[in-house]
Amino acid sequence: MKAVIEAVPGGTVTSPEGFFAGAVSAGINARAAGKLDLAVLFSETPCVAAGLFTTSKLKSAPVQLTKQRLDPGKAGAVVVNSGCANAFTGEHGLVDAAEVASLVAEGIGIDPEDVLVASTGVIGVPLPMKRIRPAVEMIIMSRDGGHDLARAMMTTDTLPKETAVSVKIGNNGFTIGGAAKGSGMIHPDMATLLCFLTTDAPVERHFLREVLKRAVDLSFNMISVDGDTSPSDTALLLANGLAGGEPISADSPRAEAFERALEQVCVYLAKLIAADGEGATRLIEVKVSGAATILEARKAARAVVSSALVKAAIHGADPNWGRVVAAVGRSGADMDEYKIDLYLGDIQVIKEGRHLKSGKRAVNKLLKGKEINLRVNLNLGEGSATAWGCDLSPEYVAINSEYMT
Amino acid sequence: MKAVIEAVPGGTVTSPEGFFAGAVSAGINARAAGKLDLAVLFSETPCVAAGLFTTSKLKSAPVQLTKQRLDPGKAGAVVVNSGCANAFTGEHGLVDAAEVASLVAEGIGIDPEDVLVASTGVIGVPLPMKRIRPAVEMIIMSRDGGHDLARAMMTTDTLPKETAVSVKIGNNGFTIGGAAKGSGMIHPDMATLLCFLTTDAPVERHFLREVLKRAVDLSFNMISVDGDTSPSDTALLLANGLAGGEPISADSPRAEAFERALEQVCVYLAKLIAADGEGATRLIEVKVSGAATILEARKAARAVVSSALVKAAIHGADPNWGRVVAAVGRSGADMDEYKIDLYLGDIQVIKEGRHLKSGKRAVNKLLKGKEINLRVNLNLGEGSATAWGCDLSPEYVAINSEYMT
Numbered sequence: 001m002k003a004v005i006e007a008v009p010g011g012t013v014t015s016p017e018g019f020f021a022g023a024v025s026a027g028i029n030a031r032a033a034g035k036l037d038l039a040v041l042f043s044e045t046p047c048v049a050a051g052l053f054t055t056s057k058l059k060s061a062p063v064q065l066t067k068q069r070l071d072p073g074k075a076g077a078v079v080v081n082s083g084c085a086n087a088f089t090g091e092h093g094l095v096d097a098a099e100v101a102s103l104v105a106e107g108i109g110i111d112p113e114d115v116l117v118a119s120t121g122v123i124g125v126p127l128p129m130k131r132i133r134p135a136v137e138m139i140i141m142s143r144d145g146g147h148d149l150a151r152a153m154m155t156t157d158t159l160p161k162e163t164a165v166s167v168k169i170g171n172n173g174f175t176i177g178g179a180a181k182g183s184g185m186i187h188p189d190m191a192t193l194l195c196f197l198t199t200d201a202p203v204e205r206h207f208l209r210e211v212l213k214r215a216v217d218l219s220f221n222m223i224s225v226d227g228d229t230s231p232s233d234t235a236l237l238l239a240n241g242l243a244g245g246e247p248i249s250a251d252s253p254r255a256e257a258f259e260r261a262l263e264q265v266c267v268y269l270a271k272l273i274a275a276d277g278e279g280a281t282r283l284i285e286v287k288v289s290g291a292a293t294i295l296e297a298r299k300a301a302r303a304v305v306s307s308a309l310v311k312a313a314i315h316g317a318d319p320n321w322g323r324v325v326a327a328v329g330r331s332g333a334d335m336d337e338y339k340i341d342l343y344l345g346d347i348q349v350i351k352e353g354r355h356l357k358s359g360k361r362a363v364n365k366l367l368k369g370k371e372i373n374l375r376v377n378l379n380l381g382e383g384s385a386t387a388w389g390c391d392l393s394p395e396y397v398a399i400n401s402e403y404m405t
Numbered sequence: 406m407k408a409v410i411e412a413v414p415g416g417t418v419t420s421p422e423g424f425f426a427g428a429v430s431a432g433i434n435a436r437a438a439g440k441l442d443l444a445v446l447f448s449e450t451p452c453v454a455a456g457l458f459t460t461s462k463l464k465s466a467p468v469q470l471t472k473q474r475l476d477p478g479k480a481g482a483v484v485v486n487s488g489c490a491n492a493f494t495g496e497h498g499l500v501d502a503a504e505v506a507s508l509v510a511e512g513i514g515i516d517p518e519d520v521l522v523a524s525t526g527v528i529g530v531p532l533p534m535k536r537i538r539p540a541v542e543m544i545i546m547s548r549d550g551g552h553d554l555a556r557a558m559m560t561t562d563t564l565p566k567e568t569a570v571s572v573k574i575g576n577n578g579f580t581i582g583g584a585a586k587g588s589g590m591i592h593p594d595m596a597t598l599l600c601f602l603t604t605d606a607p608v609e610r611h612f613l614r615e616v617l618k619r620a621v622d623l624s625f626n627m628i629s630v631d632g633d634t635s636p637s638d639t640a641l642l643l644a645n646g647l648a649g650g651e652p653i654s655a656d657s658p659r660a661e662a663f664e665r666a667l668e669q670v671c672v673y674l675a676k677l678i679a680a681d682g683e684g685a686t687r688l689i690e691v692k693v694s695g696a697a698t699i700l701e702a703r704k705a706a707r708a709v710v711s712s713a714l715v716k717a718a719i720h721g722a723d724p725n726w727g728r729v730v731a732a733v734g735r736s737g738a739d740m741d742e743y744k745i746d747l748y749l750g751d752i753q754v755i756k757e758g759r760h761l762k763s764g765k766r767a768v769n770k771l772l773k774g775k776e777i778n779l780r781v782n783l784n785l786g787e788g789s790a791t792a793w794g795c796d797l798s799p800e801y802v803a804i805n806s807e808y809m810t
Binding site for chain 1: 760
């Protein structure tokens with residue numbers, strides 16, 4: 001059974017059947033008046049659900065609440081706000097997060113336990129509940145509300161991140177959609193800051209968790225903006241089954257197609273996040289091959305996209321290849337300086353550890369492009385991996401030195 | 406026996422008896438014409454010696470050579486250059502490093518095997534041997550040549566880093582001196598980029614190694630500038646014994662005083678390096694106490710000084726304490742958000758996880774100072790540690806986006 005995976009034009013998190021969303025401007029961050037900052041995503045039928053969360057010991061109130069509510073593997077709605085992370089806010093933060101979920105549950109008419117919560121923004125400041133309470137009632141849900149939800153999640157993001165793909169297998173099919181936010185504080189050790197994935201495919205609970213974990217490992221866990229991580233990082237996947245058919249599990253005929261399509265959505269969103277890093281002007285893609293193992297390839301690829309020196313050099317279109325090799329060297333992956341090859345796009349710049357006299361003009365042209373593709377071949381084994389990041393610009397510092405004041 | 410440790414006014418790496426140094430401008434980096442860039446340090450009598458090196462899999466030619474030569478635990482001289490790291494330069498780099506050592510050995514009249522080598526600068530470019538060969542002969546050695554050596558090591562450093570302390574125990578005494586360089590690419594996992602330590606105390610070989618390791622762990626391994634590490638990182642300690650007395654070993658009466666004095670020299674140099682981070686305008690000192698273990702305290706302290714978001718906030722004098730707590734949270738150290746206390750200087754800003762309404766004007770004044778002191782008490786155990794870093798400024802990016810071009 002051959003599957004065809006296609007991008008849905010104008011696709012978003014509400015593209016799959018039965019998903020609705022809506023957003024309002026609640027005025028959560030007084031400095032971003034008028035910006036959409038509170039949104040709800042819900043499914044007209046109950047969903048099987050899975051989530052991945054920050055590995056930080058400091059977990060935001062929404063992360064604590066949502067983790068717990070996802071235990072039974074089901075959900076009906078997600079409420080998200082930007083402007084305030086509700087992190088490092090103590091017991092009070094938990095009470096606030098639960099109240100927001102209850103208000104949404106009441107509005108939709110579902111069990112509060114089926115409402116998940118996510119927040120992003122400043123750490124250490126309580127949610128302005130006085131502004132949120134009346135705002136929840138103003139949210140109008142629609143089938144194309146995913147676009148507004150993607151906008152409501154944004155903080156320092158300059159663009160909304162959303163997509164959907166449709167999968168056709170014979171006469172059957174299903175759709176997977178997603179919306180994400182994340183700009184600063186995105187680091188390889190973590191899930192993305194916030195990512196909501198939806199599908200109308202019927203998916204078995206345990207398989208949903210497994211496949212989400214693998215897709216996140218290949219996408220959001222392979223991007224880096226600034227090496228920091230957040231107490232709020234959350235990736236959720238909701239499956240309502242409205243597309244019909246047998247529930248997909250690990251040994252289903254449709255399992256492979258579902259996993260590939262989910263990966264495609266996650267990688268697309270992850271690249272958008274990397275390219276939209278705070279102050280970023282260029283997307284950096286690093287493919288490492290020939291590593292001793294896949295894990296070592298991942299370490300090496302992430303070390304290169306995380307290197308402040310590599311990122312700054314690329315910002316300046318500076319062909320400082322030594323920094324790329326130095327990043328691989330300190331990644332912990334096995335390397336032999338006499339075997340390493342490095343390519344910029346299709347131009348080989350290092351062969352078996354020696355700098356080639358590559359055409360300066362061609363190199364310079366590629367380095368000034370919007371997307372920098374680096375390929376490292378360690379020539380030691382079969383492990384390969386891809387990571388994405390962005391350049392480091394003076395604007396990154398400007399954005400992050402004036403976030404609160 | 407009570408020891409008195411005092412700073413030597415104008416102290417440097419040649420302050421201990423019997424050490425000489427000299428430097429010249431060899432023109433290694435064509436863009437820094439006239440700058441001192443090649444220096445030799447030597448002792449008139451053979452030294453017991455120990456070294457610590459980068460943990461990167463990519464090791465510069467000087468690191469490979471020096472590691473090997475230090476195996477017997479002795480040395481007579483060190484030759485250092487800036488402007489070119491002689492890293493990622495293959496077999497040829499090893500030949501060049503050995504030739505530089507041989508030229509110096511010939512000039513001084515010692516065994517080439519007793520000459521150690523260190524280089525710093527651009528990675529992936531061969532040493533300009535044509536300029537170095539004649540320059541070695543021009544070096545004039547003197548007892549106060551340490552000052553010139555400290556200058557010759559500088560790359561993007563804005564200030565030379567040098568110091569010495571004298572230790573008096575009854576009628577006996579000895580001196581410890583040091584010179585270091587390091588600005589970008591300084592990260593907690595590593596020894597400093599380059600640090601040469603000297604003493605006229607007689608020290609037993611194994612104790613010298615142990616005590617160097619412990620002092621580096623408390624100093625150079627607790628600083629961070631940009632999270633990157635270098636293939637060249639080297640810390641060397643040479644002891645010529647000219648101050649006389651019994652060789653100091655682990656159970657000697659003078660062992661404790663020697664270790665404290667060495668620590669003092671290393672911490673002093675490490676703080677100078679942190680404060681002189683590329684583009685830095687402020688030194689950040691983070692003391693973590695109350696951690697479950699010392700190792701966890703170190704992790705937490707280093708996570709805070711390494712956080713790009715904390716560093717950028719401090720650059721902007723932005724009281725974004727949530728970022729400090731978030732950095733502790735993701736460090737891997739155990740924490741409880743309901744127990745954490747945070748102080749800026751003497752002002753407590755967080756108590757048991759709650760933001761205090763601390764005087765805004767006083768906080769603002771401290772945040773605009775040249776040295777930012779943060780104290781985190783996790784209130785969980787007895788582990789404590791101190792780390793140093795600097796703010797992240799737009800100038801960091803400017804410096805690092807135009808290093809080669």
